[in-house]
Amino acid sequence: IYFYFSLTGCVTCLDHDEHYILTFPNGYGRQSLSLHTCIYNCRSILTVPWIELGGECSISCSKTGYNASIIFHTKPFYGGKKHRITAEIFSPNDKKPFCSIEGEWNGVMYAKYSTGENAVFIDTKKMPTIKKKVRKLEDQDDFESRCLWKDVTYNLKIRDIDAATAAKH
Numbered sequence: 001i002y003f004y005f006s007l008t009g010c011v012t013c014l015d016h017d018e019h020y021i022l023t024f025p026n027g028y029g030r031q032s033l034s035l036h037t038c039i040y041n042c043r044s045i046l047t048v049p050w051i052e053l054g055g056e057c058s059i060s061c062s063k064t065g066y067n068a069s070i071i072f073h074t075k076p077f078y079g080g081k082k083h084r085i086t087a088e089i090f091s092p093n094d095k096k097p098f099c100s101i102e103g104e105w106n107g108v109m110y111a112k113y114s115t116g117e118n119a120v121f122i123d124t125k126k127m128p129t130i131k132k133k134v135r136k137l138e139d140q141d142d143f144e145s146r147c148l149w150k151d152v153t154y155n156l157k158i159r160d161i162d163a164a165t166a167a168k169h
Contacts, residue, residue: 025072065092
C-alpha cells in the first residue's frame, strides 16, 4: 500500500514568536497483497508488516533563518534497519550544518555537532505520552475531522462496515 500526500505544516513557538514551516515524509504500509508484491516485498510475509516513513522533509524559520533537512530512510530490500532517520541543521546563511543527527525516528537519535561533541539528541522511548486535547464535538465546526468522521468512526467501532461505508458519502 502506498499513501502519497503533500502537506505543509506550521508550528508556532509562542514564547519566541517564531513560526516553523515543515513538510512531511511519505507513509508506506508494508503488506503482501499479491504475487507481484510478494516477490517484490518478501519481508512482508517473512516478518510482521509495518508502517514505514520515507522521503525528504524540511523545517525552516523565516524569522531566525535556521533550517533543517531531514531524510526518512526506508528499509532496503536486503539487510538494513527500519525507521532510520538522518538530518542536518543549518544556521542562517551557512552551507555547512552545525549539527548532524542520525538514528531511529521512533527510538534514539544521536547528534554530532560541528564542535566535535556527540550527544543523545532525543530518546523517543523515554518521552512522556501527552494526552491529546480535543474540543467537544458540539463545539467543533462541521468540517473538523472528528465531527466530520464521527459516524464512520462509531460504525467501525461496532464493526458495522456497511454503515461505516455509507457514512463516508
